Amino acid sequence: MSLSAEREATTSEAAAEISGRWSSLAKELLATRRVVIGLAIILGLIAMAWIGPMLSPWGFDERDFTAFRSPPTADHWFGTGNTGRDVFHMTMVGLQKSILIGLCAALFTTVIAALVGAFAGYYLGFTDRALMWVTDLFLVLPQFLILAILYPVLRDQGWLVFVLLLACLMWMVTAKMVRGMTISLKEREYVLAARYMGVSHGRIILRHILPNMSSLLIVDATINVSSAIILETALSYFGFGIQPPDVTLGSLIAEGSRQALAFPWTFWFCTGLLIVLVLAVNLVGDGLRDALDPHSKSRT
Amino acid sequence: MAKFLVRRLLSYLVLIFLASSIAYLIAATTLSPRAYFEQQQPPPSDQAIERQLDKLNLNPETPLAERYATWVAGVAVGDFGQTITDQSVNEAIARKAGVSLRLIVAGTVIGATLGVAMGAYAAVRQYGRFDRVTTVAAFFLLAVPAVVVAVTLQVIAVWINDVSGMRLLEYGGEYSANLDAGFWGTLLDRVQHAILPTMALSLSLFAAFSRYQRNMMLDVLGSDFVRTAMAKGLTRRAAMIKHALRTALIPTITYFTFTFGILIANATFTEKIFGWHGMGAWVVDSISTQDVNAVAAVTFFMAVCVMAASFLSDVLYAWLDPRVRVS
Numbered sequence: 001m002s003l004s005a006e007r008e009a010t011t012s013e014a015a016a017e018i019s020g021r022w023s024s025l026a027k028e029l030l031a032t033r034r035v036v037i038g039l040a041i042i043l044g045l046i047a048m049a050w051i052g053p054m055l056s057p058w059g060f061d062e063r064d065f066t067a068f069r070s071p072p073t074a075d076h077w078f079g080t081g082n083t084g085r086d087v088f089h090m091t092m093v094g095l096q097k098s099i100l101i102g103l104c105a106a107l108f109t110t111v112i113a114a115l116v117g118a119f120a121g122y123y124l125g126f127t128d129r130a131l132m133w134v135t136d137l138f139l140v141l142p143q144f145l146i147l148a149i150l151y152p153v154l155r156d157q158g159w160l161v162f163v164l165l166l167a168c169l170m171w172m173v174t175a176k177m178v179r180g181m182t183i184s185l186k187e188r189e190y191v192l193a194a195r196y197m198g199v200s201h202g203r204i205i206l207r208h209i210l211p212n213m214s215s216l217l218i219v220d221a222t223i224n225v226s227s228a229i230i231l232e233t234a235l236s237y238f239g240f241g242i243q244p245p246d247v248t249l250g251s252l253i254a255e256g257s258r259q260a261l262a263f264p265w266t267f268w269f270c271t272g273l274l275i276v277l278v279l280a281v282n283l284v285g286d287g288l289r290d291a292l293d294p295h296s297k298s299r300t
Numbered sequence: 301m302a303k304f305l306v307r308r309l310l311s312y313l314v315l316i317f318l319a320s321s322i323a324y325l326i327a328a329t330t331l332s333p334r335a336y337f338e339q340q341q342p343p344p345s346d347q348a349i350e351r352q353l354d355k356l357n358l359n360p361e362t363p364l365a366e367r368y369a370t371w372v373a374g375v376a377v378g379d380f381g382q383t384i385t386d387q388s389v390n391e392a393i394a395r396k397a398g399v400s401l402r403l404i405v406a407g408t409v410i411g412a413t414l415g416v417a418m419g420a421y422a423a424v425r426q427y428g429r430f431d432r433v434t435t436v437a438a439f440f441l442l443a444v445p446a447v448v449v450a451v452t453l454q455v456i457a458v459w460i461n462d463v464s465g466m467r468l469l470e471y472g473g474e475y476s477a478n479l480d481a482g483f484w485g486t487l488l489d490r491v492q493h494a495i496l497p498t499m500a501l502s503l504s505l506f507a508a509f510s511r512y513q514r515n516m517m518l519d520v521l522g523s524d525f526v527r528t529a530m531a532k533g534l535t536r537r538a539a540m541i542k543h544a545l546r547t548a549l550i551p552t553i554t555y556f557t558f559t560f561g562i563l564i565a566n567a568t569f570t571e572k573i574f575g576w577h578g579m580g581a582w583v584v585d586s587i588s589t590q591d592v593n594a595v596a597a598v599t600f601f602m603a604v605c606v607m608a609a610s611f612l613s614d615v616l617y618a619w620l621d622p623r624v625r626v627s
Contacts, residue, residue, distance in 0.1 A: 137319065142599065142602045143561065145565075146323070149327050151587065230446075233445040234446065234447055237447045257448075257451040261455060261458060282439065283439075
């Protein structure tokens with residue numbers, strides 16, 4: 001075999017093996033059973049939340065005056081509430097909102113955390129001290145309390161503002177981790193190379209440092225989805241969360257828990273769905289951590 | 301090391317001051333004490349409302365900076381002002397802080413100790429039956445919001461009481477009113493009331509800690525220094541406890557600082573659901589009665605708790621990690 005033919009053979013082999021970041025990520029994920037199961041459950045819940053209301057014979061606001069607080073029947077799959085509203089339809093709409101809140105809040109949280117952490121870790125010095133000080137301050141402020149105090153203002157703002165605020169109070173721990181990783185990443189050759197090529201600081205952070213910790217960010221975003229859903233539930237329980245006419249699983253649980261003994265179907269269906277949702281998200285997060293983290297022990 | 305701790309303590313004091321100031325400012329702008337007086341029956345006259353608002357330093361007509369200055373001047377000499385019903389906030393704190401502290405301390409100690417112990421043991425026996433059971437339990441508990449845990453415990457308590465035909469577990473209030481049963485009877489009554497709330501609080505803490513400690517322990521178990529410790533003749537148990545667990549505890553302590561805020565929020569839910577008149581239940585009520593001074597005082601209390609936890613973990617950190625002590 002001639003030398004050039006051999007070289008050609010190796011390059012074509014290498015091209016077949018080396019795949020892009022995203023396709024190798026996808027391959028890694030699909031090989032992890034927990035992630036697949038978790039994703040399947042989440043997709044199932046999403047499908048249920050958006051298709052379910054269409055199948056239900058009852059409307060969201062519709063009341064059944066012949067059946068107040070009726071247990072599950074063929075007509076009302078999850079029973080009816082105090083005012084004769086169909087619990088199945090309300091639960092599905094609540095599930096939609098909870099999923100949306102979880103995803104959006106996690107996305108915002110991770111973006112804030114990545115930016116604050118990366119800038120603090122990259123510049124160090126004064127920027128770092130100032131940003132970390134703000135982080136510490138936010139860590140001291142009890143997030144539940146601040147959201148509860150802000151409730152009179154938030155009441156009339158709609159759920160997106162609420163989600164933004166939720167994100168503003170959840171980013172701190174991730175930011176500290178991102179900062180730690182940035183400090184070690186910024187010494188790497190490719191960052192120095194980019195620096196010597198004259199790439200600006202901001203661009204280095206966005207194009208070189210953050211993509212290189214994408215696995216940490218993805219895992220953390222997943223975890224944040226479940227913490228956002230849980231925090232929203234807690235706030236809604238005390239009436240400081242999403243306001244009617246919007247419903248979430250949290251506000252349904254709040255309503256149901258006061259009569260969990262007498263009318264269990266108003267409590268257990270929404271609670272069960274919430275637990276399944278959070279479990280599935282945590283399952284994905286846990287599996288992702290194992291799949292993406294080269295140091296993870298459970299891989300071996 | 302003393303210098304390190306003193307420096308941390310100073311920065312904590314500043315953070316506590318800022319946190320309660322921010323809470324005061326937000327509360328003073330968003331809550332409307334006037335609305336509270338206006339909906340009273342019979343409605344007081346405008347002048348009466350005005351007079352009461354001025355007296356309590358709650359009048360929205362007074363510039364925010366002025367109200368804040370009055371509040372800070374009071375706090376500086378240890379006076380948190382008056383509640384909206386014109387009672388001393390200080391007295392209310394004295395009455396309620398103990399309730400919350402008992403709950404938080406008991407919940408933290410039980411939850412964290414059990415979590416760390418079980419997580420570490422599960423790691424040592426990785427993939428054993430104990431490991432599988434605790435992993436599944438912790439995983440499930442982590443997915444259940446604290447509110448649901450508390451309500452479920454109440455449902456279970458009702459069921460247990462029904463089955464046993466006695467009031468074994470109490471799920472409302474901190475103690476029975478007008479109980480006259482001597483020292484032991486009172487103690488028993490308190491314990492009966494305390495079991496469920498403490499459990500509600502420690503369960504979620506246990507779940508988080510056992511997961512985390514298990515992972516940290518797994519990272520350490522394969523290290524050379526653990527092998528060396530056993531090679532030089534230490535028993536497996538001594539090597540695990542003195543070398544592996546001690547090292548694996550260091551990141552857990554940092555984690556403790558981060559989760560303490562969540563724990564305080566959980567304590568709020570627990571108090572409210574089980575009807576304990578602690579700081580957490582007070583703040584939820586104060587927000588609905590538009591009580592600015594009480595909200596600020598509770599934030600101060602919570603910030604102090606978080607900082608005390610951070611300081612505690614600094615001390616523990618220095619104790620566990622020789623590198624901190626030396627430098």
